[in-house]
Amino acid sequence: MKRTPIALLALALAAPAAAQAFCGFFVSGADADLYNDASQVVLMRKGNRTVMSMSNTYKGPTKDFAMVVPVPTVLQKEDVKTLPADVFDHIDQLSAPRLVEYWEKDPCWREPKRRMRKMAGALPRPSSAPPRTERDAELGVTVEAQFTAGEYQIVILSATQANGLDTWLRENKYVIPEGASKALAPYIADGMKFFVAKVDITKVKRDAEGTVVLSPLRFSFESDTLRLPVRLGLLNAKGQQDLLVYVLHPEKRFEVANYPNVFIPSNVEVLDKVRHSFGAFYVSLFDRTLAKAGGRAVVTEYAWQTSSCDPCPVPPLQPADLMTLGGDLLGVGPPGAIRTKKRRRPSGPFFGPASSWVLTRLHTRYSADTLDEDLVFREAKPITGGRASGYGRSVEEAGEVRDAPSNNFQGRYIIRHYWKGKVACENPIYDRWGGPPSGSAGGGTSAATGLATAPRGKVKLNDVVRSKLPALDVPGKPTPKR
């Protein structure tokens, strides 16, 4: 048995209560608290090739630190790429649960005839391994390759003993978590290598608040199994961790083969006050969905062609984005074919070119008790859910998921402003929705991001959800009278 070569393991260092990293553990040059907001991985898969990109947001002391990630083969400089940080923001916002707002049209309004119009959507030098020192040999550690990539100084290590690797890291001034040796042992037994990416703090980018924004890292490998190890990420976890996995595939939606799969209830109508606490509302919905599945499941939040969206919190993924995420290695198409210069927020749906990939967003929240084995992925049948029809109605009932010829599933949460005005006609037509009345603010689509740090337990679902969701014991609320 050869372990399938995907081993991105992250151990977050001892950290405060915020959710920890997953794929690789952070270590610091000092005994410092390091933590990560959210763990996001993009797996672009075609045939037996996978390109994995991992996002590493980091908050911690402004000192040098590193991350340690088991990998299946010795990676050379040309195999590792840093990515623009915004590519993860884009994919997150595109696929995140969205809050939409509608106003009911005058029931006596009659639609004028009109035409439908389509809405507007490194080969670097080969690295060389440095000569092995005597001490390295004593510890059974070999530096297989060494190179830099962006703000990262990377060494690829192989080891013949977990304690030896542990000692090597400590002697090279990395403070690693307790229990790391034991957790590393299976990977050493399997012949895996260790990707140690030390971050040069003088080269990092920072956001407006001064928070370090690390470049996402990308590398590729062959494997007949699409698998994501999550175990090491638990080493320093305090409580539960969030994990978002985006799978990009030319044709298929993906789900997890070895854990239960559930869909996030969608097309759920919520009260107006959710607008001020969408993140808190969503995590309550998510937590209850997960709890109903026994606390041990992976939630599908999105499955849609990359070239379209409806509604679109941000434009769909461009071919250039797909190239960034691995299309250059998997044969997506010419780079830079179409690229919008600015990421506008269109107000309506976007229908792009016919050929595109399927983006699946999978989300789980886990601890050592609930998720202790690698995630193994499989193809899944196309589905729809969370769609809107003309006039802002919902195609699927709240919580409904349908089998379909293609994938159009998203988490959609709806604030509806019911008609409160006079009804001055004989045959009023209700349930037609649109943007805000002229002169009013509001409307559009907002995506729920930063969910890992959204306050939990603050929003009572039964208080804010109008739709009936029997599977989640949400009784719903009556529709206001017009």
Next chain:
Amino acid sequence: MRPLLAVLVCLGAPAYAADPQARFGPPEAARRLLGPGGPDAATVRANVERDGFHAGEPIGEGACARCHPQVVDQWAASAHRFASFDNPYYRAAFDVFRAERGAEASRFCADCHDPALVAAGVIEVDAPIDVGTPAAQAGIGCRLCHSVHAEPDARGNAGYHADIRGLGLPDRHAAAVASPTLRTARLCGTCHMVGLTEQVLGDTWMRGQDEFTAWYDSTANGHGVSAVWRPAAPPRTCQGCHMPREAALPDEKGAKDGTIASHRFLGANSALPHLRGDADHLARTRAFLEGVVTAALHTPTPGVVDVVLRNRKAAHRFPGGTQDSNEVWLHVQACDDEARVLGESGAVAADGRRDAEAALIRAQPIDGEGKPIQRRAAQHTRAGGFDNGLLPNEARAFRYALPEGTTVVRARLLYRQFDKDYVDFACETVPPGPTRDRCLDPPTIVVADVEVPVRDGRVPPTDDWADLVDYGVALARGLAEHAEAAKAPLDRARALAPDRPEPALAWGRVLARTGQTDALFAHLAAGPAKDHPAADWLRLNAALSAYRHAPAREAAERLAERFPDDRRTLGLLARTRNLTDDPAGALEAADRLLITFPEDEEGLRQRLLALRTLGRDTAAAEATWLRHRRDVARDQRLRQLDPRIAAESVPLRLRSLSPPG
């Protein structure tokens, strides 16, 4: 014998690695390798000049032929006789190798193919080989195998010692020429197990062709721990299939109970008998290959057909032998009601070249540019490109899209020993004439042939539960994200044969591949598969993947009790013992494995890990492991350089059937 082997392993290469003639004993013994009898040197040379090689009276076997005429006659038509410069297909590759790598390195080939030249001290002399001499045309004669008494080196690569004694007539003949080693698979493995050394490749070591290990791991050897199918036939060695008992002729003095062990060494070597115009040996070769692989057709979705091949008879991988040259491929045709070919794959053009897009059934080595090895140039091998070969009793599927209007689909598994490019290159040394014509046109053998009607894009479903199991096994080998497509055929197989373990085991493979560990354990907890060896193999691997080291070890220990010498079991036993804090136990298991397979990567790694945990010196163990460690990164990198190789490495990919012409 084992302590001797352990010593040999520890000492490194055998002594005759340095002094080739030492493998034959003192010089006077080496000279006895070629015995008396046979044509004179002038006749041999004349035949070589006329035909490119000597195929007349055997050289040097006169003494044996006096008492064993039937055996010598059979051997005289065999591939063992035509293994040296009497084989133009070999000679061409050898000449290139020797020119590139030098005389000393050419012993890599010669130690097996040209023992008479090695014994004569000719090979390592930096001068052209005189191919017209009797020693160059003798092949692998009687005395070589019949002089091996000590168990050969476990690393193959001609690790034999030929203790050439006299014939020992009359009363010590058996002791002189028929040691117990003659009946062991290890004797065959000394040449049919190859490691491509640093001297061959320039910078690394890689495993080459290896029938021995595939046989050793199989049910034919009583192992086959992962095998879904466990045939009832008793264990057999190489000799059991390739040297079956035949009725003896009255003048054959080597008969026992009226039979002899066939010395035809029938296998897949069809080009050589055809070259010589030996219709009898070619017919026997065709008969030997009959039924070795079967084909069946299934419909995964309308408009698509899966061709499922299963290796039914070869107790090693099919095809065996030299992977880069054995041309085994699928010829698939989709026809309409009027027998017009709407689409096909694997046709052979008028110039003899096979369709380049055909599904090749073999393991394909590639060079440093990711290209398939050409002209048998093993010295250019740098990685494995793809592996579509068939392990013993295993099934594999190849998927094709059917054109609209298909009403009949036919699939044939075809075998030709050398492709067009190779014969054009190799037959240059054969003078023009009928022999050269035959050299350039090796026969194509139909190994399997199936034809079925198609209605609404579907082939007729089958009620043969065994066929359904094979289909499930083949689907389970695809990408793991597709593996559950095996559910439908395996559910049907289970319904048809509820008391058989095979459907449950095949489904177990799917559960293991998709990480469904709890489901797997529950699935195998009861039912006909519960106590099957493959059930414990699945439990072991699934538990390891799920980091459940204690149950993994339990399964490994149970397997090791049933199969104490199984290579793969011992490797994982060592691993699970290491992972459960038992380095001493891990070391014991690894050492047991390494006695039989001293180059086994898993065994070497687990040994190294155990030694380190025990605080012992690891320098030598680490060096050996690093030498034999497969460079997975390089394999993956090189595979991506050639789109065809990269595509072929994806299991069960959808292939098209092109319109003819």
